[in-house]
Amino acid sequence: MTATAHALEIDTLWETAVDDAPIAVHAAAGLVAVAGADGTCWVLDTTTGDLVATVTLPGGLLAAQLSPSGTHLALAGPFGHAIWRRADNSTHIIKTEAWSSAVCWAGPDKVAVASGRRVLVLDPDCRELWATEPAPSTVTDLAWHREGRRLATTAYNGVRCYERHSARPVAEYPYLGSHLALAIAPTGRWICSGNQDASIHIWRTRDGGDLTMHGYPEKIARLAFDGTGYWLASDGAPDITVWDFSGKGPEGTRPRTLCAHETITALAWRPGGSGILASAGAEGTLALWRATTGRPGAQLKPAHERELDQPVTALAWAGPELLIHADWEGRVQACRLPITLPR
Template identity: 35%
Template sequence: MTKVWQSALVDHVIDLAWSPDGRFLAAASVSGPVAVYDGRSGQQQWQFKGHSLGAMSLGWHPHGRLLASGGQDGKVRLWDVVEGRETAVLDGGAAWVEKVAWSDLSKQGRPVLASAAGRALRFWSEDGDLLREFNDAPSTLADLAWKPGKRLLAAAAYGGARLYHPDHEEMGGVLAWQGSSLALAWSPNGQMLATGDQDSTVHFWYVHEQRDLQMWGYQTKVRELAWDRNGCYLATGGGDDVTIWDCRGRKGPEGTRPQQLQRHEDFLTVLAYQRKGDRLLSAGQDGLVVVWEPARGQRPLALHPFPAAISAAAWSPDERQIVVGLETGELSFLAI
């Protein structure tokens, strides 16, 4: 891998997000500012003040012009990245906004923005109008994930994953278990929902069947989840090894041994499959970025070391490059 360009935020890179068309890259620092870069040249286009007490999460509208951010000031902010201006400031409902996430384009209506702040889940229109609010979670909401192509949202909290629809007054159900879910990932076909959990386990939920599997043996709590493009394999973190479960067949990973990819010397922080290809990105606290092709074996295809822990990383939409953010604020663009 070759470093194409480098920039820097004021401190720890807490989130990175590419616009769907690859035209822009947004990066948020833990102290609050949000920077927007040209996706090809790496030139900074805008530096938004962001959130006074710190930024937490970024999310792009499917059309790519509108960027949402959530932060520790309790606000959701909408930014027009073409004109370089803030278009709305929304009250998240608690002291900090943990997550923001836009729904996909679908036949069910216009994209909807979801925000999680404490126990408050709110749905917003593109113009910043509050569409619906739920405050029924038993604990702070840790993560949000829209079902692919649908207006159905999963929210992680104590007691499992909770399902919501922005057009319905009642919640859509609970995938219940006695523990705290920290991370969510829908399979591409929407048939399975994976959760990474506080007790160092991973749950696989067969949503329509209300059936689940639980996998043990992780070193620490699991926050890293990534499905391959076909929904056949789930890569998980929760330690310094990449653990990949084979989810094919009626029983899924039940009773199987996962594939283990070993190269990192400290806990993983990022896992991401290509959306159209078969390569897997892993990054960790050891400062190492590794690209794998698990179907071809357990040896890395490429790797690149950095001098500090990696706090965020993502494939570019064309899947030829990787952007990497460090806890020191460095932002690098790698070509494969």
């Protein structure tokens, strides 16, 4: 543990447990959803940790996301998808034979669900608004940009973008191989994919210009832009890499590296533009970083480390002062953090 780690006071606001291994945590509008691998999602109050509801999708869970208003919860798994409605605690389940591994809300009125090789766009009552044509392989990730007017998806050989009610892509960003993760800068300027071949591929949306970041020892399964769109964090190695996308972008530059984990299990930027990143590893370490400091190529040390009994499998910010994390045994903790980390 570093010397700076002792200088940070962290208060545990609440702690609870769920009866499963969590695969995802998502927070919005005073609620936090903790999704278990076996198919149950626990909806908790972010202030108290009290149980609000339990929602089950038969066959297991691969993704869960609350709507921005907290009125609905979308779930996806190996055998279908579902939408839970808070107002009457009802759940609409759609059973399919399609692997469903990603969901993403675009405001309160529509959610995209990866369903096999297609993406279904649904309203809050689980009615289909439109769907994409089949991709070359199973859709692995998706994201909205242009304020929910354009949908980007990843599948084999690249990223495809769709406008409202367009079954065929209106823009394509090719790169040969299997794509696992997708990140779009909040500015809309960059689209990035994390890939099975241990690379990050990057496109400029205005002209399709692209570049590839090679040399990772492992596949890239986690990508995340911070709130400014100037910094991209990724896994792919024991170290987290943080690339600078300001100015002309990262071409010809070196990333900051963040070294604390044996294998990265979760990462999430603090909301806003503070440059604070939370990460977790399979060895049981939870770390906080001032991830945008130092020079290009610098190896950064955590601003704070916490050794836990079990590996953290998922984490999420519920505002800038509350970090929620869940471990392999189902323990869920909400930790209150100061706005400024000590140096």
